[in-house]
Amino acid sequence: MENHAHADAHDTGDHAAHAHHHEHPKLSFIEKYVFSMDHKVISKQFLFTAMFMALAAAIMSTLFRLQLAWPGHSFPVMHYFLGDKWAPGGKLDPNMYLGLVTIHGTIMVFFLLTGGLSGTFANLLIPLQVGARDMASPMLNMLSYWFFLIASVVMMISLYVETGPASAGWTIYPPLSALPQAMDGSKLGMTLWLSSISLFVVSSLLGGLNYIVTILNLRTKGMKMTRMPLTIWALLITAVLGVLSFPVLFGAAILLIFDRSFGTSFYLSDIYINGTALSQTGGSPVLFEHLFWFLGHPEVYIVIMPAFGIISEIMSVNARKPIFGYRAMIGSMLAIAFLAFIVWGHHMFVSGMNPFLGSVFVFTTLLIAIPSAIKAFNYITTLWKGNIIFNPQMLFVIGAVSTFISGGLTGIILADSALDVAVHGTYFVVAHFHIVMGLSAVLAMFGGVYHWFPKMFGRFMNKKLGYWHFWLTFICAYGVFLPMHFVGLAGVPRRYFNNDLYAPFEKLQHLNVIISIFAIIGVLSQVIFFVNFFYSVFKGPKSEQNPWNSNTLEWTTPIMPEHGNWPGELPVVHRWPYDYSKPGKGVDFIPQTVPMEEGEMDEGEHV
Amino acid sequence: MIKLLVYLAIVLAFILVFQLMRIYQLSAEVKGKHIGKADENDNRSQGIVMILFVLALFAGLIWLLFDVRGIMLPPAASDVGVTSDNVFLFNWIIIFIVFFITTFMLFYFPFKYKKTKDSKAYFYPHNDKLELIWTVVPSIALAVIIIYGLSLWAKMTGKPDDKAMVIQIYAKQFDFTARYAGADNTLGKSDYRLIDDGSNNTMGLDSTDEKGWDDVIAKGDIHIPVNTPLLFKCNAREVMHGVYFPHFRDQINCVPGITTEIHFTATITTDSMRRVTHDTAFDYVLLCNRVCGGGHYTMGSKVVVDSKEEFAAWMAKQHPHFSHLYDMHHKTAVATAMK
Numbered sequence: 001m002e003n004h005a006h007a008d009a010h011d012t013g014d015h016a017a018h019a020h021h022h023e024h025p026k027l028s029f030i031e032k033y034v035f036s037m038d039h040k041v042i043s044k045q046f047l048f049t050a051m052f053m054a055l056a057a058a059i060m061s062t063l064f065r066l067q068l069a070w071p072g073h074s075f076p077v078m079h080y081f082l083g084d085k086w087a088p089g090g091k092l093d094p095n096m097y098l099g100l101v102t103i104h105g106t107i108m109v110f111f112l113l114t115g116g117l118s119g120t121f122a123n124l125l126i127p128l129q130v131g132a133r134d135m136a137s138p139m140l141n142m143l144s145y146w147f148f149l150i151a152s153v154v155m156m157i158s159l160y161v162e163t164g165p166a167s168a169g170w171t172i173y174p175p176l177s178a179l180p181q182a183m184d185g186s187k188l189g190m191t192l193w194l195s196s197i198s199l200f201v202v203s204s205l206l207g208g209l210n211y212i213v214t215i216l217n218l219r220t221k222g223m224k225m226t227r228m229p230l231t232i233w234a235l236l237i238t239a240v241l242g243v244l245s246f247p248v249l250f251g252a253a254i255l256l257i258f259d260r261s262f263g264t265s266f267y268l269s270d271i272y273i274n275g276t277a278l279s280q281t282g283g284s285p286v287l288f289e290h291l292f293w294f295l296g297h298p299e300v301y302i303v304i305m306p307a308f309g310i311i312s313e314i315m316s317v318n319a320r321k322p323i324f325g326y327r328a329m330i331g332s333m334l335a336i337a338f339l340a341f342i343v344w345g346h347h348m349f350v351s352g353m354n355p356f357l358g359s360v361f362v363f364t365t366l367l368i369a370i371p372s373a374i375k376a377f378n379y380i381t382t383l384w385k386g387n388i389i390f391n392p393q394m395l396f397v398i399g400a401v402s403t404f405i406s407g408g409l410t411g412i413i414l415a416d417s418a419l420d421v422a423v424h425g426t427y428f429v430v431a432h433f434h435i436v437m438g439l440s441a442v443l444a445m446f447g448g449v450y451h452w453f454p455k456m457f458g459r460f461m462n463k464k465l466g467y468w469h470f471w472l473t474f475i476c477a478y479g480v481f482l483p484m485h486f487v488g489l490a491g492v493p494r495r496y497f498n499n500d501l502y503a504p505f506e507k508l509q510h511l512n513v514i515i516s517i518f519a520i521i522g523v524l525s526q527v528i529f530f531v532n533f534f535y536s537v538f539k540g541p542k543s544e545q546n547p548w549n550s551n552t553l554e555w556t557t558p559i560m561p562e563h564g565n566w567p568g569e570l571p572v573v574h575r576w577p578y579d580y581s582k583p584g585k586g587v588d589f590i591p592q593t594v595p596m597e598e599g600e601m602d603e604g605e606h607v
Numbered sequence: 608m609i610k611l612l613v614y615l616a617i618v619l620a621f622i623l624v625f626q627l628m629r630i631y632q633l634s635a636e637v638k639g640k641h642i643g644k645a646d647e648n649d650n651r652s653q654g655i656v657m658i659l660f661v662l663a664l665f666a667g668l669i670w671l672l673f674d675v676r677g678i679m680l681p682p683a684a685s686d687v688g689v690t691s692d693n694v695f696l697f698n699w700i701i702i703f704i705v706f707f708i709t710t711f712m713l714f715y716f717p718f719k720y721k722k723t724k725d726s727k728a729y730f731y732p733h734n735d736k737l738e739l740i741w742t743v744v745p746s747i748a749l750a751v752i753i754i755y756g757l758s759l760w761a762k763m764t765g766k767p768d769d770k771a772m773v774i775q776i777y778a779k780q781f782d783f784t785a786r787y788a789g790a791d792n793t794l795g796k797s798d799y800r801l802i803d804d805g806s807n808n809t810m811g812l813d814s815t816d817e818k819g820w821d822d823v824i825a826k827g828d829i830h831i832p833v834n835t836p837l838l839f840k841c842n843a844r845e846v847m848h849g850v851y852f853p854h855f856r857d858q859i860n861c862v863p864g865i866t867t868e869i870h871f872t873a874t875i876t877t878d879s880m881r882r883v884t885h886d887t888a889f890d891y892v893l894l895c896n897r898v899c900g901g902g903h904y905t906m907g908s909k910v911v912v913d914s915k916e917e918f919a920a921w922m923a924k925q926h927p928h929f930s931h932l933y934d935m936h937h938k939t940a941v942a943t944a945m946k
Contacts, residue, residue, distance in 0.1 A: 094901050094902070094904065095901045098898065098901065098903070167901075168898060169898045173847055173897070173898075175845065175846045175847065175863055176846040176847065176898065176899060176900065179845065179846065181845075182780070182845060182846050182899075182900055183900040183901055184901070268863070268864075269863060269864025269865075270799045270863055270864040271799065271844070271845050271863050271864075272799045272800075272802045272811070272844050272845060273844070273845040275804070277799055277800045277802065281864070282864075283864065284862075284864060284865065285847055285862050285863065285864070286862060286865070319720075319728065320722070320728040321728040321729070321730070321731065322730065322731070322732040323732075324731065324732065324733065324734075325732075325733045325734075325738050326732065326733065327733070328733070328738050350849065350858045350859050350860050351860050351862070352859065352860055352862050352865060352867035355760065355763075355764030358760065358764070359757050359760060359761075362753060362756060362757060362760065363753060363757075366749045366752060366753050367749070369745060369749055370742060370745050370746055370749065373741060373742075373745040374738065374741060374742060376709060377709075377737075377738075377741040378738075379713075380709060380712050380713055380716065381731070381737070383712075383713070383716035383717055383720065384712075384716050384720070384729075384731075385720055385728065385729035385731065386716070386717075386720045386728045386729075387720065387722045387726050387727055387728035388650065388654075388716075388717050388720050388721045388722055389644075389645050389650060389721075389722050390645045390649050390650045390653035390654065390717070390721065391644060391645045392645075394645075394717075395653065398657075398713060398714070398717060401713055402710060402713055402714070405705075405706065405709050405710060405713070406706065406710070409702045409705060409706055410702070412698055412701075412702060412749075412752060413695070413698055413702075416694070416698065416752065416753075416756035416760075417756065417757075417760045418687075418690075418691060418694060418756050418757070418759035418760040418763055419691060419694060419695055419698065419756065421763070421856070421857055421858040421859075422688075422691055422695070422853070422856040422857070422858070424851075424858050424896070425849060425851065425858070425896040425897065426896070454643075459643075460641075460642065460643025460644070461643060462628065462631075462632070462642050462643070463642060463643055463644065463645055463649065464642070465628075467649075467653065471656065471660070474660070475660070475663075478664060478667070479667075482664075482667060482668060482671060483671060486671060486675045486679065489679060489680070490675070490678060490679045490680055490853075491680050491851075491853030491854075491894075493849075493851065493894055493895075493896045495898045495903060495904075496903065496904035497903075497904040498904060499904075500904075500905075501892075501894065501904060501905060501906075501907045502892045502894065502907065503888065504678075504886075504889070507677075507678040508678055511675075531621070531624055531625075531628075532628075535624075535625050535628050539625070539628070539629060539632070540632075540643065541632060541636070541641070541642060541643055543643075547643070547644065548644075578732065580728065580730075581727060581728035581729070581730050582730050583730050588727075588728065603732040603733075
């Protein structure tokens with residue numbers, strides 16, 4: 001593919017491209033594709049790593065969905081993946097069940113939707129859309145990826161240790177996660193989990209600081225803040241959230257490591273286990289919950305913000321219409337980001353914290369519904385009277401808005417402490433956060449891949465396969481999570497290996513079967529994406545310079561830009577990025593580099 | 608060997624698919640069609656699929672609502688639970704209205720405004736009035752939701768009834784034990800360092816505290832009286848556990864090192880609920896709802912809501928844990944009174 005890439009760059013016939021190319025000494029293969037400092041290559045590295053991790057996490061979900069639909073049955077596939085120890089005779093071991101749900105959650109939240117989503121699109125889009133040659137510090141950027149890779153490798157290794165991976169749930173609440181006596185998963189597996197996440201935080205901070213500095217300092221001439229595409233706004237806010245909240249997770253993890261290994265009692269108090277009264281007193285597991293969710297809640301916005309950015313950009317381009325309420329979109333993202341830091345307690349209504357504090361968190365949490373509603377209505381109004389082109393990425397972002405609405409609405413129930421206590425920790429919660437956070441972000445991420453594929457690889461993906469991929473994924477997504485709400489409302493707790501404990505749960509079993517069938521089809525549908533992706537990387541039809549007729553700067557570079565992005569001078573920006581179908585113009589798009597005509601108004605400047 | 612063949616077959620299948628895609632692409636190029644960008648045919652067909660999808664989604668949801676009748680939780684069986692069900696219903700009505708309207712618009716607009724030969728988009732970058740409306744209207748709706756919800760929360764977590772019967776729920780891997788506070792309605796002290804499974808002091812009760820001498824530890828099912836305010840004090844031995852009463856719509860964690868509390872009044876006896884649900888085998892349940900180790904899914908207790916008379920009869924059959932101390936104390940008290 002890279003050979004073609006060269007050819008494409010030269011095909012543009014831009015003399016400056018040649019001149020620029022010769023300025024650089026020839027890089028070795030290792031420098032260019034492995035330890036690369038080019039943000040575009042790093043972006044692809046993040047994407048490939050995240051795709052691999054997501055595949056692993058998706059297989060895990062199939063395995064535990066098999067168990068939940070047909071508990072106690074023997075499945076050869078279970079034995080194939082887990083072997084004699086964890087699936088003797090093809091029957092899943094209850095400890096491994098907890099291991100699978102824990103690692104599935106960890107990978108999906110951190111490695112796919114944080115590292116993968118931000119890593120891929122912040123790296124690709126920030127320099128290209130603000131008009132910079134690279135990140136502020138390409139070196140830190142490279143390190144960010146390598147820490148991410150090491151974290152991924154450590155997390156995968158933890159699956160293979162004798163006592164099994166971390167199994168205390170992805171939230172790893174102590175004392176369960178702190179006491180190796182409490183479960184096998186809290187032995188070496190938990191040590192590796194904590195090591196992996198600590199490395200992940202380092203990666204996230206290196207990346208995040210870089211994104212912020214680049215956006216604030218390296219914008220090209222004319223790229224005022226009010227002319228930045230919403231993708232950049234979203235990625236900027238995401239990075240700020242990450243930089244402020246991830247260190248707290250790091251602190252929480254360090255204290256947990258101390259409790260586990262050095263006899264401290266930050267989270268431990270009055271514990272009697274395996275015939276021994278431990279000497280630790282005075283600590284509190286609730287402290288861990290506070291620290292964890294102080295990251296954990298901003299984390300869900302770290303996941304969804306880049307999705308907002310991607311949705312805004314793709315929807316505007318494919319509706320051939322400016323995003324409705326550009327300023328309101330920025331304002332609502334800032335409001336969400338601010339509120340994100342004062343709502344963490346809504347995860348802790350049953351933790352035993354002071355109920356009055358609970359009321360405060362109810363109030364702040366429900367406030368978030370207001371900027372979220374603004375976003376949803378603005379997206380719908382962007383579609384209204386548009387001129388909509390059904391490229392695959394457009395389907396994905398419409399799907400993402402749909403899941404954001406559906407999942408966001410059930411959030412109203414969970415934000416209400418008095419109602420939360422009725423469904424806390426049930427499948428209702430699982431359904432809610434998978435729809436609102438997981439699906440919205442995954443669908444937007446797929447949309448982003450289809451949309452910027454020509455920029456990454458100089459080729460198109462096959463649209464027909466894109467349609468099949470979208471509809472199968474989307475139908476299965478609702479097929480999985482719509483019935484799951486009812487399983488939760490019926491009182492079934494999550495993280496149960498089977499539901500034998502309470503006989504009336506048997507009446508819900510057909511719903512579990514429906515969910516699992518949709519889940520398995522949904523995971524298998526991703527084969528369509530993988531085939532389409534890898535085929536198109538090598539053999540897809542070649543792209544033009546601006547395949548979707550977009551306004552943003554990334555499409556003013558050569559098809560496959562070299563390191564440095566623009567062969568000659570950096571582009572100069574004259575207008576906001578959403579001049580689509582502006583009245584009185586011959587074309588339905590006006591790139592940001594086109595100077596304003598006399599008397600023309602810049603909509604980004606509107607107050 | 609068979610595995611190898613399977614792998615080989617998979618590799619060949621991928622090669623086949625790649626070749627088919629290649630052929631498809633070449634034939635499309637010959638016909639002058641673009642296989643990466645949507646054309647008007649795609650807009651038309653995908654627009655129709657959008658409408659079909661949204662109708663199927665609504666149909667699926669409505670089917671589910673009918674399908675789950677009778678298999679969901681029965682009506683709430685506690686005082687707070689009854690209000691909780693009302694607040695739920697109120698929120699669900701708002702949620703369903705917003706869901707149907709916004710979701711329909713979201714899928715209908717792409718269908719309606721798909722790009723055709725001569726279609727144009729309407730340049731509509733903002734409208735302050737509209738944006739104000741959909742800031743203010745949700746704000747008002749949310750204010751109502753917050754006030755309604757918090758008024759119930761205040762009732763749930765406010766001061767318990769002075770006469771509420773105190774029951775300790777003690778959670779350990781992987782079972783619950785209930786301790787009733789006895790005649791003085793005060794639980795005796797306990798200390799985790801006194802726990803000794805061998806000598807049957809599984810909760811670490813302190814025998815020097817007189818208040819604990821009349822405490823009753825119930826083995827097996829947890830019995831509670833109907834229409835009596837109850838105050839549950841929850842503790843955990845080694846890791847966090849969750850006290851989850853789905854039928855009473857209430858829940859709290861058990862946390863090592865601290866005591867957490869919930870209080871409510873059960874309003875329907877097990878027998879009455881069996882008649883309500885037409886299920887003679889119906890029972891209330893207490894479930895552990897905080898992952899606590901490999902046996903988490905086995906951790907729960909049957910809960911029996913007795914009439915007040917049944918409960919008194921059941922309690923009369925129980926013996927205080929420190930029955931020897933209790934009896935001695937009782938005798939001394941009687942002797943003192945006689946003097």
